[in-house]
Structure formats: structure tokens, C-alpha cells
Amino acid sequence: MRRAPIVLTVVLVSSLGCNTGPGPAVESGETSDTSTTGDGDGDGDGDGDGDGDGEPAEITLEWIEATPELRLLRGDEVLLSFGPNAFALGEVAAINDSSSYDPLFVEPDAWRIVASAQTLTNTPEQIEATLTYTSGATAQLIVDRLAPGRYEARWTPNPGGPVHAMLRLAPQVDAEEGFYGLGELFDQPEHRGTLRALALEFDPTLESSNNEAHVPVPFLTGTRGWGLYINDDHVSSFDVAKTASDTVIATVGTGPDTPSGLHFYLFAADHPLDITGHYYAVSGYPHVPAPWALGPWIWRDENQDQAEVEADIQTLRDLDLATSGIWVDRPYASGVNSFDFEPAQFPDPQAMIDQAHAMGLRFALWHTPYLDADDPAVAALRLEAEDNGYFPPDTALLTSNWDEPIDFTNPAAYTFWQDQVQLYTSMGVEGFKLDYGEDVTVGINGVRTVWSFADGSSERTMHKHYARLYHRAYQELLPDTGGFLLTRTGTHGDQANVDVIWPGDLDATMTRHGEVFQRFGSSYTGVGGLPAAIVAGLSLGPSGFPLFASDTGGYRHSPPTPETFVRWCEYSALMPVMQIGTSSNDVAWEFDDTVLAAYRELTRLHLRLFPYFWTHIAALSDGGRAIARPLGLAFPELGVHPSFDYMLGDALLVAPVVDAGAVSRAVTFPPGRWIHWWTGEIVDAAGPGPTIQMIDAPLGRPPLFLRAGQLVPLLRPTIDSLAPTTNPGIEPGQVDSYATAPGRLTVRTSAGPDAGLTLFDETVLSQASSDATIELAVSPGSEFAAGVSFEIVALGMAPSGVSDQLGELEQLDPAALANVERGWAFDSGVLQIKLETGAHQVVVVRR
Incomplete structure (x- = not known):
């Protein structure tokens, strides 16, 4: 039987590191002309902590020899706490070469926890300590600071003494936070209360006869803004607050390789979405397709x-x-x-x-x-x-x-x-x-x-x-x-x-x-x-x-x-x-x-x-x-974790229909104004918690919402392919290819909190709204240099005028606007503005 971890309460006595964490991401409600990611936490201050001060909290790692205990903190908040039970050695009488040491099926003879520690180094750049166990065994723990909010650790049993075949990390966590990561799962993206096997296992209960663990990743993120990554290929499992609501138990079946120890990383950030960046920095950035x-x-x-x-x-x-x-x-x-x-x-x-x-x-x-x-x-x-x-x-x-x-x-x-x-x-x-x-x-x-x-x-x-x-x-x-x-x-x-x-x-x-x-x-x-x-x-x-x-x-x-x-x-x-x-x-x-x-x-x-x-x-x-962000991770302050609602980047909320025969869908909205992509209807989620509202979802029109004020760049509506055509003799117009001509950029937005977006080609877009005006700006980049069309949705009435630095734009009917390079039209709550090539600063005067 698995033993429940021992939870210890200690006092802080020393600190490793005093540098601040990574700078805050630009929140969707803030003005920026270089932002490519929004805050996502909904507090409006850009730092993810909800206190409104706008300053990133200091990330520190503290070592307490007397207990002993290792703590990861953001400001005064303890994100992870590694007490004596958190570095457990799985003791066996001898290595059994026929055993897989798979934690799902194999337990050691005894789990040994730390009895005392001796500090060898405690500087802002490194902690090193010798851990002595209840069995008399010893191990070395070395933690190095790699960058703000990023620590590398090596935990290695010393030679001699008892034989060990398994290693276990069991940090104490918040009893209510959510957990994401661990690779590809199919039941729910949030893991609290689960035992996750990080290897392909036989499972006779499913038609496939396996547990479908095709992409196991020993990397877990907590919604308070921490990450644990175990850089080890041995079979492992994660008990994610299942045995105890305030403890994560990561067990690694190292078997005969146990003397080499465990290599792992600790991460912290102001927002949990930013933990993945730390992971990429140590494990490799994603290869992306053409x-x-x-x-x-x-x-x-x-x-x-x-x-x-x-x-x-x-x-x-x-x-x-x-x-x-x-x-x-x-x-x-x-x-x-x-x-x-x-x-x-x-x-x-x-x-x-x-x-x-x-x-x-x-x-x-x-x-x-x-x-x-x-x-x-x-x-x-x-x-x-x-x-x-x-x-x-x-x-x-x-x-x-x-x-x-x-x-x-x-x-x-x-x-x-x-x-x-x-x-x-x-x-x-x-x-x-x-x-x-x-x-x-x-x-x-x-x-x-x-x-x-x-x-x-x-x-x-x-x-x-x-x-x-x-x-x-x-x-x-x-x-x-x-x-x-x-x-x-x-x-x-x-x-x-x-x-x-x-x-x-x-x-x-x-x-x-x-x-x-x-x-x-x-x-x-x-x-x-x-x-x-x-x-x-x-x-x-x-x-x-x-x-x-x-x-x-x-x-x-x-x-x-x-x-x-x-x-x-x-x-x-x-x-x-x-x-x-x-x-x-x-x-x-x-x-x-x-x-x-x-x-x-x-x-x-x-x-x-x-x-x-x-x-x-x-x-x-x-x-x-x-890019596809579970709602509970994008907005951890909501305290809810719907399995099928997600943010697609910074600007779009998606709620796919998952029930056969359904023509409506209960959608979870974070605080703010959300504009229906297809109808222009507005959902005003007052907050501070989530707002759940039934949304019509006829076949072919999934619930899709634009976050008010955000900017969504689009290709022209006639586009057929992103790939080039290699035969100039094909019928003209049969393949409208982006690779042949990127063409005019379309940008959908709305009145709302100020927002900015820099595209991959360095096109810079911004939107700022007041009761009197909506101000738009565009500076073309290397690919989108053929003009821009703005679509401002969810306007109650036509503006009294639209102008840019060249003067007033002519109001046209929608059909006539399609045939010109410059002008504006209003129809059914949508303001369309077409601008010729070049940089523009547009002012829409609201009635």
C-alpha cells in the first residue's frame, strides 16, 4: 500500500536567489504595440497575481537545513515545499533483473525518508546538501539557478549502504489548485485526483487494450504558477493530489540505474501559461512545420x-x-x-x-x-x-x-x-x-x-x-x-x-x-x-x-x-x-x-x-x-476547469459542441465582454468568477467568441492554399495561393480594452477605445504590404466619421466598398474600413 506523505510545517531561514522573475506578459487590456501574447488571467495588471500592482513577483528558492526543507516561492507565497518525505528512496533487498520497476505494479520493500541534512553550499546560485535517511543511507542534492524562475536539480544516492530501486519526489502543493501537463490524455486535461501512468500500459478495460499513453511527458504545471519537470526516461507515475489533496507524488522506477540519481527542474512564473517557456529553455524549443x-x-x-x-x-x-x-x-x-x-x-x-x-x-x-x-x-x-x-x-x-x-x-x-x-x-x-x-x-x-x-x-x-x-x-x-x-x-x-x-x-x-x-x-x-x-x-x-x-x-x-x-x-x-x-x-x-x-x-x-x-x-x-489553452490554465483565478472550453491564443474563446444531437452549448466565460464570431451578439461577463451561459450552436457554427478589443488578423476570403503553385499554366484563378501573393490583410476587432499585436512579419496593429472614438493603427511588415481592411464588430450604430492621417474616408455602401482601395461602410453592426498600402492611424468617431 502507498503511504501518505508526511506534511511538515517549518519556518524560513535562508534564501537562494534574489532576482526577479520574467517580465510580465502584456495583458489583453493594456496598450502595447509589440504584444504577441495576452495576460490571460483576467486581472488586468499583466503580472498574473491578481493584486493589481503590475509588478512581477520575486522568485526565490529557500533551503532550511534544520527541517530539512526546500521551498520554491513567488514573493511570500510558497508554491512548492519539499520536506523530509519529498526525497524518498525506494529500498529493496536486491535488484530484481526481471522486474520492470513500474510504479503501477511494483513497490519497494520500504520507502526511506530524510532524517537530517548537512548544508555544503547555500549561495544565490547554488544549494548543495547531503541528505541522511532513516536507514542510514545518504544522498546528495544539488540545485543550481539557471535563470530567473528556473532551477536545475540533481538528487543522487551515495554509494554504499542499502540497495535502492525507485526514487520519489513528493512536494506539498496547494490543496485547491489545478494541474496541467503530463502529455497526451483523453479523459480530462486537468489532473487533480488522478494517478497518471507515464508509459504505454496494458489496459484490458479499453477496446484498444492499452492506456493510450502515446505521448508521456513528465512535466507538470500547477495553476499557481510552478512547474516540475523530471528529465528521466525511466518508467514513472504521477499521483496528482490523489493520495493527499496537498501533495503531488512522482515515482520513478529507476531500477539498476538508481545510483545515477534523478535529474529534475523547478520552474516558477507569475502566470502558469509561462511555465512552458521555462520547460522549452531546458528541453528544446518546438520544431514547427513549414x-x-x-x-x-x-x-x-x-x-x-x-x-x-x-x-x-x-x-x-x-x-x-x-x-x-x-x-x-x-x-x-x-x-x-x-x-x-x-x-x-x-x-x-x-x-x-x-x-x-x-x-x-x-x-x-x-x-x-x-x-x-x-x-x-x-x-x-x-x-x-x-x-x-x-x-x-x-x-x-x-x-x-x-x-x-x-x-x-x-x-x-x-x-x-x-x-x-x-x-x-x-x-x-x-x-x-x-x-x-x-x-x-x-x-x-x-x-x-x-x-x-x-x-x-x-x-x-x-x-x-x-x-x-x-x-x-x-x-x-x-x-x-x-x-x-x-x-x-x-x-x-x-x-x-x-x-x-x-x-x-x-x-x-x-x-x-x-x-x-x-x-x-x-x-x-x-x-x-x-x-x-x-x-x-x-x-x-x-x-x-x-x-x-x-x-x-x-x-x-x-x-x-x-x-x-x-x-x-x-x-x-x-x-x-x-x-x-x-x-x-x-x-x-x-x-x-x-x-x-x-x-x-x-x-x-x-x-x-x-x-x-x-x-x-x-x-x-x-x-x-x-496556443490552445485550457480555460482553467488561462484563467486560474476562476477556479474552474472545464474540459472542452479553451482559449485559442489571446483573442478567441472556443467551446466545441461535444454532445450528439445538441444545438446549444453551456459556455464558460471569463470576466469581460465577448463577441459572438458569427452573430456579433455580446456576452457581458461581469465576474469576478466565471459566467456560464447557454449559446445556440447550429450545425456548422460552433460557439466562437472574440475577446473585446483584441485583434484577429485574417487572410483574404478567397484564399485556397498556403502552398505555392508550381505550374503557371493552370487555369487562371483556379488556385488562389497565399504563397503567390499574401494580398490584403483583414483584421477583425471591436471596441474594448486597448490592445496591440505584432504579426510574424512585423506588421504592427493596435486598437484603443473610448466613449468618443475608436483609434486603429497599422504599420505594414514584410508580407502584408498590400493594404488592410478592418472589421469592427458589435457596434450599435454607424460612426459619424472615419479618418486617417490623409483625411476623411468616404462612406460607401458595402457593395461599392469591395471595388475601391479606400473608404468605409456600415452594415448590421459591422464597420468595414479599407485602407490602401502603407502605415495608417485611423480615428472612428462614435456618435
Whole structure:
């Protein structure tokens, strides 16, 4: 039985570090001409602490030898407290080589806690102490200050004395705060009261027979503004305030590697959204795809042949469906990973790839890391790999149908595999959907599944590290201008290789994770459908993977109903990456006209949001805030944690419809004014707590709200693709490509708190409102230099005048405004202002 941690109360006696934390993010209600991220906490002071003083609090780390205790503080507030029970050694009689030391199944003989400590160093830059345990064992704790709010720690048992096989960190936390991170989860993005396994485990309760932990990340953020990152690949679990409401218990099954200790980090910031930036600084910043990867992508699970692919490419353009990419899933090759195209199916694959490029589509392929011993098509490659030792020396339970995976720890095998992949990239393949590669598991029910690799490692760490090597091998081959790497798996640090995560085989339903449902006459305990996809995306953002794209429509038990397909399109359109496809090969034009019309509008909206998305992606290297932000993390002061409501960047509140048959949705609004994207209706959330209001949600129109005063940049409404067209001879106007001409920028905003936004191309926008005027400003950047159109929504009446530094603008009717470069029009609460190229300062005089 797990023991409840001992909670100690102590006094502060010394301090490590006196530097202030990172500067405050610019709050949505503050004026700034350089902001790319808003405050998100709703207090209006920009520092996230709710006190209104606008000053970032000092982050300190305090060490108390007498207790002993390590405390992480922001100002006078204790964020984390590591008392004697917080650095626990799992003692065993001897190392059992057959044990996986998986904390879900294995307990040590005894957990030993700290009895006393001796301080060796206590300076603003470093704390070092010797910890003495109740068993007489000792360990070294060294904590170094890396930057304001960022500390690196190493906790290492000393040689001699008892044998240890597990290590446990158990800091005391606030008994009411929320917790985010830990990788991809499907039940809820907030973790209080849960036990999370950070490894792929057998789970007979789900149809998939596993716990779906494809992207485990040992990085947890508390909503009071702290982070704990355990930089270790051994199997681990996080008891997130489940055993005790004020304690997080992170247990790592280090087994025979325990003498090497545990490497971890502590982070603190004024707002919890900023903790991810600290994580990136030590684990690697996200690799991001080429800009064209943010356009909608389409695929079929099984393409019949080249003719079908080429027909789909042509249909996309004939039907005027916004799309930037297409990938071909298996089977397309002579065999799985034969690195060719099956000649009877694909007689001229180069022509197919060239046609995609000509039509403004990038081209990708599905792939895996195997060579099937029973497949004649890969016999020569398989023999070469066997003769040269390109497979792991020892393998255990295999989870794919194609034998053991390539051993990427072997440099020669790594090069061999890349040489084959280049056969595709040399043809113009710019992206890969990487599937499987999860054979390396730590064990079953606590018993090892033994693997060995060329570099001497075993499954004890390779169950995580294999994903990094697999993904890196492909990422290194993508174009210097950027590519598209969509992966099913990942772990901490792998964000430096992976562009986008997709959640594998979700149900083609609107059911929740673990829900029992009926489908085609059978009963299933499902992985989950659309609701699970939303949770997965919201759990990955705070875990360091900012880009996520589920199979729009689902995969298991396809086809989706038309309602499920459209509702899923609504959600996918309001994420930075949108990929559309199911296991039953559903494409929008094979549904009815109602579905096709909704699909056309939603994919166009997604594409138009590109400058908004790409601006937030560019900001990942300077702040690191998640793009899709769970509402409870974006507004921790609300004290609520809805699983399906989220902020999309700074300006947009999204509440996807997740219940079949629903035509309305209860939406949680933080304090402020929120403007309905589709109708212009205003929700005035008085605060200080959340406001919950029922919102109509007809099919094709998800609840989407603009935060008053914020600025949302959009592409022109005719845009078809973000990718270039390579054939100048295609029919004029058939492909309206952003890559050909970025064109006029559209900016949607409203009267509200002052706000500023600098786009990725250095276009600078601002909005400031008073009772008498609305003032707008634009300074064009490198790409958006063809003029700007402002859309000011939710105005009660037409203004009495609009002017800029060149003088008064002419009032026109909306139809006439479309044909000029300068002027304004008002219709149904929306003020449209068109301005020619150049910088402008606009004054709207309100009546």
C-alpha cells in the first residue's frame, strides 16, 4: 500500500536567489504595440497575481537545513515545499533483473525518508546538501539557478549502504489548485485526483487494450504558477493530489540505474501559461512545420490507385475547397516500407506528386520503422538489415504486424534507413505521417519485456527514447524551408523533432474516453471520439507539444455520422493544424450538400486564420505559451476547469459542441465582454468568477467568441492554399495561393480594452477605445504590404466619421466598398474600413 506523505510545517531561514522573475506578459487590456501574447488571467495588471500592482513577483528558492526543507516561492507565497518525505528512496533487498520497476505494479520493500541534512553550499546560485535517511543511507542534492524562475536539480544516492530501486519526489502543493501537463490524455486535461501512468500500459478495460499513453511527458504545471519537470526516461507515475489533496507524488522506477540519481527542474512564473517557456529553455524549443502545413490537409485511409489521388486533387480545386496538402496512407507501396510505389496502382508517382504541387498542395506519405520478414517486396532490404545488424540485438513483445523495428541507436542502421527515405524526398515528398514505433515497452504487470540496443541501452529508457530517434531520422531529411512531420508518439524533448501530434485511432463518434457505446450491433468501451480529441489537444499544449491534429471524423468504427463529421470539422478548424480523414475514406463531397457547405466554410475559416496562428507559433520561441489553452490554465483565478472550453491564443474563446444531437452549448466565460464570431451578439461577463451561459450552436457554427478589443488578423476570403503553385499554366484563378501573393490583410476587432499585436512579419496593429472614438493603427511588415481592411464588430450604430492621417474616408455602401482601395461602410453592426498600402492611424468617431 502507498503511504501518505508526511506534511511538515517549518519556518524560513535562508534564501537562494534574489532576482526577479520574467517580465510580465502584456495583458489583453493594456496598450502595447509589440504584444504577441495576452495576460490571460483576467486581472488586468499583466503580472498574473491578481493584486493589481503590475509588478512581477520575486522568485526565490529557500533551503532550511534544520527541517530539512526546500521551498520554491513567488514573493511570500510558497508554491512548492519539499520536506523530509519529498526525497524518498525506494529500498529493496536486491535488484530484481526481471522486474520492470513500474510504479503501477511494483513497490519497494520500504520507502526511506530524510532524517537530517548537512548544508555544503547555500549561495544565490547554488544549494548543495547531503541528505541522511532513516536507514542510514545518504544522498546528495544539488540545485543550481539557471535563470530567473528556473532551477536545475540533481538528487543522487551515495554509494554504499542499502540497495535502492525507485526514487520519489513528493512536494506539498496547494490543496485547491489545478494541474496541467503530463502529455497526451483523453479523459480530462486537468489532473487533480488522478494517478497518471507515464508509459504505454496494458489496459484490458479499453477496446484498444492499452492506456493510450502515446505521448508521456513528465512535466507538470500547477495553476499557481510552478512547474516540475523530471528529465528521466525511466518508467514513472504521477499521483496528482490523489493520495493527499496537498501533495503531488512522482515515482520513478529507476531500477539498476538508481545510483545515477534523478535529474529534475523547478520552474516558477507569475502566470502558469509561462511555465512552458521555462520547460522549452531546458528541453528544446518546438520544431514547427513549414507555414503551408497550417492549411487543411486531406487523406484517405486506403487509396485505390493513382487515378483516385489525382481525381481528389482535381475535385478539391473544382469544388473550391480550401486545402494546402494531401497525404497518401497505406497501401501505396509494393510492401510496407519497400520505399517505392506499387507499379500497378501507381504507374507514374512522380506525375502524381507534380500534379499536387501544381495545384497548390504539398505531398506527404504514411510510414513506419519496420521491414516485414514475410513480405517478398522488402526481402532484399530485410536481408541487408539482418546481415549488418540493423535490428535490436534483443527484442520482446512486438506490437506491430511487421516484426521488430530498426535500431536507430546503431549509426549505420540510422544512415541505412535515411538513405531509403531519401528515395521519397528526392521525388518531392515533403512530409510524413509516422505511425507505430511503440513496440518497446517496459513490461507487463511489473515483469520486464527485455530489449537491448546497439548503444547498450535497454527498454528501461528506450521505451521513451526510441520515439526521439525515430522522429529525428525523418525530420533531418525534410526541406530546409520546412516540412510536415505528423507523429503518433512522442515524449519530453521530442518536441524538437515533431511538428504535429495526432492521437491515433479515436472512435468515429461523439463519445467520451472510457464510455460504453453501441456501434453496428456491438458494444465497446471506447478510446473516445470527438471529446477525447479535444482533451488530447488541450493536454498536449501545456506539455510542450503546441500543435495537434486529430483525424477529423475519427477512425475506429467509421464512418462517422454527418453530424459527427461536421462537429469534428468545427473543432479541427479552430486548431492551428487541420487534417481531415477517416478509416472509411470519408471526404466531404461524398456527404450531402449541407455537410459540404459547412465543410467549405469551416476549412476556409481555418485557412484565413493563418496569420493569427503563425503569429502565435512564432512567439513560441519567445515566451512559449500554449496556443490552445485550457480555460482553467488561462484563467486560474476562476477556479474552474472545464474540459472542452479553451482559449485559442489571446483573442478567441472556443467551446466545441461535444454532445450528439445538441444545438446549444453551456459556455464558460471569463470576466469581460465577448463577441459572438458569427452573430456579433455580446456576452457581458461581469465576474469576478466565471459566467456560464447557454449559446445556440447550429450545425456548422460552433460557439466562437472574440475577446473585446483584441485583434484577429485574417487572410483574404478567397484564399485556397498556403502552398505555392508550381505550374503557371493552370487555369487562371483556379488556385488562389497565399504563397503567390499574401494580398490584403483583414483584421477583425471591436471596441474594448486597448490592445496591440505584432504579426510574424512585423506588421504592427493596435486598437484603443473610448466613449468618443475608436483609434486603429497599422504599420505594414514584410508580407502584408498590400493594404488592410478592418472589421469592427458589435457596434450599435454607424460612426459619424472615419479618418486617417490623409483625411476623411468616404462612406460607401458595402457593395461599392469591395471595388475601391479606400473608404468605409456600415452594415448590421459591422464597420468595414479599407485602407490602401502603407502605415495608417485611423480615428472612428462614435456618435
